[in-house]
Amino acid sequence: MTEEAREKASAPSRPRPVSPPLIEVRNLKLWYQLQQHKRRSVKEVLLSPRKGSAQVHWALNGVSFQCHEGEALGIVGHNGAGKSTLCLVLAGILTPDTGTVQVRGEVTPLLNFGAGFNRELTGRTNAYLYASFLGIPHRVVDRRLDDIIAFSELGNFIDQPMRSYSAGMKARLGFSVASILDPKIMILDESLAPGDLAFKAKSRTRMMEMIQHSQLLIVVSHSCALLRQICTHCLWLDHGQTRLFGEVHQVLDAYEEAMGGEEILDLDEP
Ligand SMILES: Nc1ncnc2c1ncn2[C@@H]1O[C@H](COP(=O)(O)OP(=O)(O)OP(=O)(O)O)[C@@H](O)[C@H]1O
Numbered sequence: 001m002t003e004e005a006r007e008k009a010s011a012p013s014r015p016r017p018v019s020p021p022l023i024e025v026r027n028l029k030l031w032y033q034l035q036q037h038k039r040r041s042v043k044e045v046l047l048s049p050r051k052g053s054a055q056v057h058w059a060l061n062g063v064s065f066q067c068h069e070g071e072a073l074g075i076v077g078h079n080g081a082g083k084s085t086l087c088l089v090l091a092g093i094l095t096p097d098t099g100t101v102q103v104r105g106e107v108t109p110l111l112n113f114g115a116g117f118n119r120e121l122t123g124r125t126n127a128y129l130y131a132s133f134l135g136i137p138h139r140v141v142d143r144r145l146d147d148i149i150a151f152s153e154l155g156n157f158i159d160q161p162m163r164s165y166s167a168g169m170k171a172r173l174g175f176s177v178a179s180i181l182d183p184k185i186m187i188l189d190e191s192l193a194p195g196d197l198a199f200k201a202k203s204r205t206r207m208m209e210m211i212q213h214s215q216l217l218i219v220v221s222h223s224c225a226l227l228r229q230i231c232t233h234c235l236w237l238d239h240g241q242t243r244l245f246g247e248v249h250q251v252l253d254a255y256e257e258a259m260g261g262e263e264i265l266d267l268d269e270p
Contacts, residue, residue, distance in 0.1 A: 019068065019069065020104060021066040021067055021068050021102075021104070022067055022068060022069055022103070022104050022105050022185060022215065022216045023065075023066065023067040023090065023101075023102070023103050023104075023185070023216065023218075024066050024100075024101075024102040025063060025064055025065050025066070025090075025099070025100070025101050025102075026064050026099055026100045026101075027062050027063075027064055027098065027099040027100075028060050028062070028063040028064070028086075028089065028096050028098075028099035028100075028101060029058065029060055029061055029062060029063075029096060029097050029098045029099050030058070030059050030060040030085060030089060030094060030096050030097050031056045031057060031058045031059065031097055032056075032057050032059055033055070033056060033057075034055045034056070034057050058240050059082045059085040059240050060082045060085055060086060060089070060096070060240045061082075061239070061240040061241050062099075062240075062241055062242070063082070063086060063099075063235075063237070063240070063241065063242050064099075064242060064245075065235050065242065065245045067216055067218070067233070068216075069215045069216060070215065070216075070232075071216060071217075071232045071233055072211065072216070072217040072218075072219065072230055072231040072232050072233070073216075073217070073218045073219070073231060073232075073233045073234065073235060074219055074220075074221060074227035074230075074231035074233070074234040074235070074248060074252075075087075075218065075219070075220045075221075075234070075235050075237060076221070076222070076224070076227065076234060076235070076236050076237070076251075076252070076255055077236060077237035077238055077243070078238070080239075081237040081238055081239060081240065082237045082239075082240040083220045083237055084189075084220065085240075086237065087109060087187050087189075087218065087220060088109075089101055090103065090107060090109075090187055090218065091107050091109035091187055092107065093109070103185065105184045105185045105215065105216070106135075106183070106184055106185065107183075107184075107185045107186075107187060108134065108135070108181055108183030108184075108185065108186050108187070109187045109188075110178050110181075110186065110187065110188040110189070116129065116130065116133050117129070117130065117162050117170060117173075117174070118162065119161065119162050119163040120161055120162075120163065121161065121162060122158065122159050122160060122161055122162070123152075123154055123157060123158040123159070123160065123162060123165065123169075123173050124145075124149075124158050124159055126162055126173065127141065127145065127148055127149075127158075127173060127176075127177050128141050130173075130174060130177045130178075131177050131180075134177065134178060134181060136177070136180065136181065140180070141177075141180075144180045147180065148173075148176045148177055148179075148180060149176075151176040151179060151202075151206075152169075152172045152173045152175075152176035153172065153199065154169060154172065154173060157169065158173075168196065168199075172199055175203050175206075179203070179206045179210070181210065182210075182213060183210065183214050184214060184215045184216070185214065185215065185216045185217075185218070186210060186211070186214040186216070186217050186218070187217075187218040187219075187220075188207065188217070188218075188219050188220075189219070189220045189221075208230075211230060217230070217231075219231065224252045224255070224256055227248060227252060228248060228249065228252060231248045232247070232248055233245070233246065233247060233248055233251075234246070234247075234248045234251035234252055234255075235251070236251050236254070236255050243255075
């Protein structure tokens with residue numbers, strides 16, 4: 001995404017583009033089933049012999065928004081507001097219970113670097129495995145493997161089984177594989193710039209390059225400063241519902257005011 005495109009997309013007075021949105025979400029709802037572990041009385045067991053009753057928790061409860069090419073959408077909200085769940089729906093990993101989600105283009109979710117690594121295999125073999133999980137063809141990894149290894153700074157560890165890796169080393173390999181992607185619609189969690197301070201800075205720079213080249217970025221973050229820097233629009237989720245959606249500065253001004261200028265944790269989760 002070019003600077004010009006971002007400026008164009010964020011100009012509040014301009015009408016939004018007439019081309020169909022790349023992402024269109026209408027009245028999205030999704031619930032999880034929670035197990036109740038409440039001790040039941042003999043009478044309750046006799047009246048209802050099922051082992052445990054399930055309680056429904058609406059993680060998303062009526063979310064609607066649209067994103068067009070050239071935009072970057074930030075998603076904010078308290079812990080448990082539904083941000084990750086929404087990303088999983090947009091990535092096609094979770095299916096909504098009601099509502100519609102239309103995505104025009106391939107989505108690359110960078111949500112959990114290195115998910116699915118096999119501890120017994122070497123870093124090199126895991127690089128291929130993780131690449132195939134991200135949809136990167138084997139031949140592309142063949143061509144870029146030296147870059148991946150160099151970026152990861154793993155050196156000779158690349159041929160050691162992953163059980164000998166620290167969490168930071170695993171995350172570095174995961175990010176290095178993902179960094180060769182050239183995604184059209186990219187969903188990422190900014191907290192996933194992994195590793196020590198030096199590697200974090202390097203991966204943050206690489207993420208910025210990927211953002212520049214993508215057509216649409218969706219980013220979940222607790223950092224309003226970062227979102228103001230890279231996003232054109234923002235969606236504020238509150239207990240699974242859209243609290244506010246619109247131009248990034250308008251939404252974040254309201255969000256920060258409501259938070260009293262601080263990020264909060266919602267300790268009232270089920
Ligand atoms: N697998 C699950 N089973 C049951 N409830 C879940 C499950 N995953 C998430 N939830 C619940 O759904 C709600 C939304 O969770 P989600 O992870 O999407 O929130 P979030 O905004 O991403 O939070 P955070 O900022 O802490 O990452 C929370 O109340 C959470 O407890």
